[in-house]
Amino acid sequence: MSGHCCSSDVRFDGVSRAYKRALLAVIAINGAMFVTELAGSAAAGSQALQADSLDFLGDTMTYAISLAVIGKSIRVRSTAAIAKGISLSLMAAFVFGATIWRVFCLGFPSAPIMGSIGMLALAANLASVLILLRYRDGDANVRSVWLCSRNDAIGNVVVVAAAGGVFATQTGWPDVLVAGLMAGLFLWSSVSILRQAFEEWRTGGNTADVAVPEHGHSH
Template sequence: MADCCCPPPLNLRKPEESAALKRVLWAVLGINAVMFLVEVGAGLAAGSASLQADAMDFLGDAANYGISLFVVGMAIHYRASAALLKGATMGAFGLWVIGTAIWHAFHGTLPSAFTMGVVGIAALIANAASFGLLWTYRHNDANMRSAWICTRNDVFGNLAVLLAALGVLGTGRGWPDIIVAAIMAGLALQGAGTVIGQSLGELRTSSVSAE
């Protein structure tokens, strides 16, 4: 077929494309850094496992976007290596959230539904903006795809936090918050598997090309 849906070889990325990527990554890095500060305070004050999990997710994403900025314009081998590192951190985040959810379940924490709702809406708006900025690059290399997957998972997580707030408000119990935290952990682990798989494939490809 004359037409191909595949992107061009990413190790030949043009300078203007790298500049555009950097602008997008700086924007989403700033959004995630600010929301981490907002959510970590609100999550601790509200006693919400899902808000604390979401706050750590914002921190992890900000660090991941920083890594992405560092490797933009580099050879595919370095970008794939960075994506592999980010995939590993996504997996670690998922395991951390599971531990947090277990702790709150054991202690019977009752979070503030009002705080969860207000902060959840703010986080959803922030992640929706990041999602829109990264949409163009969702089928790019493993490095940029990992950034988009992180933000996609965050949007789902924010919607789940809002559902948890309604559940806590309606039942007067903390289980909806725990359930949402567990779902967020599952999303992180699923995303980690996807990113790690693609980055390993790109590393193998780059190794073969170098021979």
């Protein structure tokens, strides 16, 4: 059974020891990969790796916020999700801008380093996705964590593909194109999170916030 199976009309809000342990594990994975991928992006000169390293940093911080608001009112949880949605929009804007800047830079990234770091990041994000899979249909706060991890895994697949493109073409265009695609994915997820979060925030003040006992979820 999944952690959100207790009621058909109440979304799982993260109040379970199993989910908190899962979130702590994912926070540790993302924090370690931010440091690793940031160093790798500098060594490889890759815009796509740099974008992905910033995503790891953003995820580390937003997952910590998600952990902090577990058990709070729906207004507090939805406000946290709104903050995360806005941060994804800002990240998309930064990556778009950095991608445009990269177009006018000479040289191209190191494909071997880019591919190796991309594979390591993919393994880390797949581990996070598997840890969080059972919680993908929770409230806006819980669902935003799942979406971020899923998007990261998708992003890493295309980063590895971009490394192959850089090697094959001996140009930086595959790296630039992938960075742009990642920015678009950030923006799409931001819209999805904000839509659900605003709806939960709007209805939170008009309906009773149903608390689900911790023992009500399977561990």
